[in-house]
Amino acid sequence: MQLDRLDIAILKHLQKNNRIANNELADKVGLSAPACLKRVKRLREENIIVGDVSILNPELAGNTMTLIVSVEMERDRADLYQRFRQSMAEASQVTQCYQVSGNYDFLLIVCVKDIQGYEHFVERVLHTQLNIRKFHTSVSLRTVKFSTEIELSEK
Structure with missing residues (x-):
């Protein structure tokens, strides 16, 4: 359109x-x-507008930690990737999941209450994924910018 x-x-x-x-x-x-x-x-x-949501303050909801998790997969197989994508879609702690190019295969944004909540997520979700070679976690110290707006221009 x-x-x-x-x-x-x-x-x-x-x-x-x-x-x-x-x-x-x-x-x-x-x-x-x-x-x-x-x-x-x-x-x-025409699915230009795909949803209407209310954006909550994660701290008021009790989720005070935002973690950025980079995931490297062991094998490059479509069925294993699909299984991982489905698992991330079902994990309530994962607010965003991107399949990316580069050193890692996936980038996750994970919101949890505290470090114990993240440990629980790792044990229950990431460690059950047999195709993960390794993952790297970074802790967000501060949100500098968060926006759902995208830039629009006429073509």
């Missing part, structure tokens, strides 16, 4: 606040309310 300037304007506003009233959104992008609502509906139907 080709995005025009109005679609992009709508998406930029929705990325900042997806609870904005349709009338207010329409005013901000210069459309009538029905036309704006129609565009937002089309953006959802």
